[in-house]
Amino acid sequence: MNVVFKVDDETKNKLIKYYEDKKKDKVIPYVVFQANDNDTVVTLYESGKVMFQGTSADVDASMWQEMMGISAVKEKDEKEIKLYHNCNSIGSDEVGTGDYFGPIVVTASYVKKEDVDFLDKLGVGDSKKIDDEKIKKIAPEIAKRISYESIILTPKEYNERHNNDVNMNKVKAIMHNMVLYKLRHSDKIDKLDYIIVDEFAKENRYYGYIENEPAIQKGITFMTKAEDKNLAVACSSIISRYLFLREWNKMSDELHITLPKGAGKEVDNIGKEVVEKYGKEKLNEIAKLSFKNTERILGTLIY
Numbered sequence: 001m002n003v004v005f006k007v008d009d010e011t012k013n014k015l016i017k018y019y020e021d022k023k024k025d026k027v028i029p030y031v032v033f034q035a036n037d038n039d040t041v042v043t044l045y046e047s048g049k050v051m052f053q054g055t056s057a058d059v060d061a062s063m064w065q066e067m068m069g070i071s072a073v074k075e076k077d078e079k080e081i082k083l084y085h086n087c088n089s090i091g092s093d094e095v096g097t098g099d100y101f102g103p104i105v106v107t108a109s110y111v112k113k114e115d116v117d118f119l120d121k122l123g124v125g126d127s128k129k130i131d132d133e134k135i136k137k138i139a140p141e142i143a144k145r146i147s148y149e150s151i152i153l154t155p156k157e158y159n160e161r162h163n164n165d166v167n168m169n170k171v172k173a174i175m176h177n178m179v180l181y182k183l184r185h186s187d188k189i190d191k192l193d194y195i196i197v198d199e200f201a202k203e204n205r206y207y208g209y210i211e212n213e214p215a216i217q218k219g220i221t222f223m224t225k226a227e228d229k230n231l232a233v234a235c236s237s238i239i240s241r242y243l244f245l246r247e248w249n250k251m252s253d254e255l256h257i258t259l260p261k262g263a264g265k266e267v268d269n270i271g272k273e274v275v276e277k278y279g280k281e282k283l284n285e286i287a288k289l290s291f292k293n294t295e296r297i298l299g300t301l302i303y
Contacts (some may be wrong), residue, residue: 021292032044089111177213209267
């Protein structure tokens with residue numbers, strides 16, 4: 001699938017910054033950059049056009065279209081917010097897939113209609129838009145109120161699983177399926193309108209990733225920016241973030257080094273410091289080695 005549209009200068013600069021760590025090294029005529037983002041190849045042209053190619057192209061493109069205020073996207077989102085906000089739902093979301101250091105955490109949460117007012121007043125929303133201090137404060141309150149299931153995949157476990165046949169999206173799909181299936185088939189669920197996943201791959205691709213799993217959760221509604229439209233997904237985002245921060249803090253304390261989040265230049269600098277202090281083998285325990293950061297960290301060191 002290909003999605004092509006023209007961006008304004010502000011969005012163009014945001015695209016360049018966002019894909020900085022995912023850019024390909026090769027130089028292409030009339031192209032500002034080309035980047036790999038999981039299943040999507042992103043190409044920004046000097047003309048201001050951007051092309052998204054791949055199975056998840058429309059998902060990735062919609063984020064930038066929404067940012068530019070394309071009306072069709074906004075109207076769709078407004079309808080989805082009304083439909084999926086005040087309902088009985090299970091929703092899942094993950095944290096840590098864009099961070100070089102730390103685990104991947106996936107959570108599925110069950111929110112009933114009678115929980116909606118409580119969660120609205122608590123200020124539940126996308127964890128990426130809530131600072132860490134508020135996450136630490138409201139996550140325990142959410143966990144006391146609703147039912148949820150979480151999986152924490154350590155960096156070492158991720159490194160053991162990731163290979164040419166198992167990419168990041170497949171890892172995520174397997175984890176989402178596990179928590180969704182476990183929660184849906186528990187005795188905690190009585191009323192249910194929707195099962196919602198924040199879309200990171202198209203439906204057929206998602207089910208292709210998990211086709212060999214022993215138990216598969218069906219009947220899922222996939223949508224972009226689901227954490228802004230559905231409280232179960234938002235709760236999962238917050239709980240996952242809370243658990244990620246807990247594990248991230250443990251790692252920092254054990255190393256006596258404050259590990260940065262994300263996958264930027266600061267991450268490379270701290271990675272080099274970790275290797276100099278503990279050896280390159282330590283990265284296997286605290287970092288996702290498939291990230292380009294590993295090459296940058298080890299490429300400048302002599303052993």
